[in-house]
Amino acid sequence: MxxxxxxxxxxxxxxxxxxxxxxxxxxxxxxxxxxxxxxxxxxxxxxxxxxxxxxxxxxxxxxxxxxxxxxxxxxxxxxxxxxxxxxxxxxxxxxxxxxxxxxxxNRFTTAPRGTFAVEDEIWYQGKDIMMISRKADGSSYNLVDAPLVFAGYGVNAPEKNWDDFAGVNWDGKIALVLINDPDFEAAPGDAVAGMFGGKAMQWYGRWPYKFEAAAKVGAAGVLIIHEDAPAAYGWGVVRNSNGTRFDFVRPDSGSSLAAIEGWMQRDVAVELFRKSGLDFEALKKAARTPGFKPVPLNQTATIDIGVTRxxxxxxxxxxxxxxxxxxxxxxxxxxxxxxxxxxxxxxxxxxxxxxxxxxxxxxxxxxxxxxxxxxxxxxxxxxxxxxxxxxxxxxxxxxxxxxxxxxxxxxxxxxxxx
Ligand SMILES: [Zn+2]
Known part of the structure; x- marks a missing residue:
């Protein structure tokens, strides 16, 4: 090539x-x-x-x-x-x-047959979802019945008076977050227009930031809802990572990180929201409104992956x-x-x-x-x-x-x- x-x-x-x-x-x-x-x-x-x-x-x-x-x-x-x-x-x-x-x-690799299960439905690593873990001691990256919570764009920006994680005890929960930042799809005149640099992706819009922000509030997992346009690349790029992720050798062996980090296809999110009686597009729009608060789904997920380091x-x-x-x-x-x-x-x-x-x-x-x-x-x-x-x-x-x-x-x- x-x-x-x-x-x-x-x-x-x-x-x-x-x-x-x-x-x-x-x-x-x-x-x-x-x-x-x-x-x-x-x-x-x-x-x-x-x-x-x-x-x-x-x-x-x-x-x-x-x-x-x-x-x-x-x-x-x-x-x-x-x-x-x-x-x-x-x-x-x-x-x-x-x-x-x-x-x-450290090079972490997730085995190809990992699963993300909700009720009677199972999604598979590589096809619908890409999950990784940077827990270097190999502990506790599998989650059982972890509540799912939609956290908008996963942005906590005190200087803009914006906190997509506000008001939730994140212990044991999985944050579902959108890629890019809240004004990427804003219309001119929207309150959020221009607050995050418009179409240009700033640090708040990038995936490493979202993993960091979710870890900071203590979430057990963080999954980015992948969409091509705001990500600026297709699902193939996510899938092609082969579940491999490099990281620094951390003095705390990654204990401060979320156990599970990753991406899911938009269709998976739409289906998860539907199961909870929620509309993905409506919530996405709500996530562009100043004062947005996290929305719990009434679903829990069980994640089973194998990770080698x-x-x-x-x-x-x-x-x-x-x-x-x-x-x-x-x-x-x-x-x-x-x-x-x-x-x-x-x-x-x-x-x-x-x-x-x-x-x-x-x-x-x-x-x-x-x-x-x-x-x-x-x-x-x-x-x-x-x-x-x-x-x-x-x-x-x-x-x-x-x-x-x-x-x-x-x-x-x-x-x-x-
Ligand atoms: Zn480059």
């Missing part, structure tokens, strides 16, 4: 141009910004289309096996990136003078171009190198190459590194970071933020190519 789109080159070009302009302005001193800009831009080499293509073709090659975290392909891809950074004259910015920030992840090692790659006059201040430019690895074959091809997501972003980052390394040295240090395990919930960049190689309070800006 190989796709190469010219868009990647365009994104990189725009990004490089904008950055070069910024550096030019920062360094312009007394001269008029316009003249300085023209002069500075001229002295940076142009972004090279052929080099972009070479990086994309290389990283998306079958050789790297789809770059899933902790695999041989992940190892080889990060070695390639470190080599490319070294060749550009960057300095190693990782741990102990190396190019790498190594860290451990393995430890895997992965790594960020970090290289730095030391600044000319303010080297202790940094600008971070990052892109993730991981993709989905080897999964269910599509037309007989089981390697998910990830040319666009995100070999193209990696190519852009490396090409920006080359132009900056070969032009006038920017005032601030530029840190180039190749993030691991982005597809698993931004784990590599999250790790960096918690273990920064350059102080965050001296990091002036961060750019991401994806």
């Amino acid at each position: 190989k796709r190469l789109l010219a868009g990647a080159a365009l994104v990189a070009l725009i990004a490089a141009g904008a950055l070069a302009t910024q550096f030019a302005q920062a360094q312009s001193g007394q001269t008029s910004p316009k003249a300085a800009k023209a002069g500075q831009l001229a002295s940076y080499p142009a972004i090279d289309d052929a080099r972009l293509r070479t990086h994309i073709k290389t990283l998306a090659d079958d050789f790297f096996e789809g770059r899933s975290p902790g695999t041989r392909g992940d190892d080889m891809a990060t070695t390639y990136v470190a080599g490319a950074m070294a060749a550009l004259g960057l300095e190693p910015g990782g741990d102990n003078g190396t190019w790498f920030q190594n860290f451990e992840l 393995e430890s895997v090692a992965t790594r960020n790659v970090v290289g730095v171009l030391k600044g000319a006059s303010r080297p202790n201040e940094t600008v971070l430019i990052g892109a993730h190198h991981d993709h989905l690895g080897i999964r269910e074959p599509i037309n007989g091809d089981k390697i998910y190459n990830g040319a666009m997501d995100n070999a193209s972003g990696m190519a852009g980052m490396l090409e920006i590194a080359r132009t900056l390394a070969q032009g006038p040295r920017p005032a601030r240090s530029i840190v180039f970071a190749s993030w691991a395990a982005e597809e698993q919930g931004l784990l590599g960049s999250d790790y960096y933020v918690n273990n920064p190689r350059f102080p965050l309070e001296k990091t002036a800006a961060a750019f991401t190519l994806d």
Whole structure:
């Protein structure tokens, strides 16, 4: 499965141009910004289309096996990136003078035959529902007769006076939540319109947030009701995860997390609501109203899944171009190198190459590194970071933020190519 789109080159070009302009302005001193800009831009080499293509073709090659975290392909891809950074004259910015920030992840895999049963009806893992658990000690992820409660969009935003979990004791209960945020389908003039950034998905709309928010109120489970448009991807993307989920090694072994996390098809939710005499669309509309309160279904669910855990090692790659006059201040430019690895074959091809997501972003980052390394040295240090395990919930960049190689309070800006 190989796709190469010219868009990647365009994104990189725009990004490089904008950055070069910024550096030019920062360094312009007394001269008029316009003249300085023209002069500075001229002295940076142009972004090279052929080099972009070479990086994309290389990283998306079958050789790297789809770059899933902790695999041989992940190892080889990060070695390639470190080599490319070294060749550009960057300095190693990782741990102990190396190019790498190594860290451990847990890989959880749910067995294919898990069930979600309500009354006399059973839904199956993979087909109708995808369930995972990140309880590393393997305890208590099966739930018996857990009450189901609809919690709107699963958003608790005190600064907007919005709490979809309000007024419920969540102990032992499963929260059913919508994907995206309450104003995604708002009509102009609705009270909620624009409150959550309109069509754009913010942090409150994303699935990792919803898992976190449900855990915070103490829910035993949280299942996202999948719909293609607000999720911005189809059910196939959810199903293709194969019930595999990576997570940090948590000091509390995941005891603060909901035991069950996952997604269900919209049809399953519609049927669950119907069984309780509730109308899915009507409740979805109610969930867009300020002051919405959770709605209990009069159904309970019994969940039976098997989960295995393995430890895997992965790594960020970090290289730095030391600044000319303010080297202790940094600008971070990052892109993730991981993709989905080897999964269910599509037309007989089981390697998910990830040319666009995100070999193209990696190519852009490396090409920006080359132009900056070969032009006038920017005032601030530029840190180039190749993030691991982005597809698993931004784990590599999250790790960096918690273990920064350059102080965050001296990091002036961060750019991401994806
Ligand atoms: Zn991506």
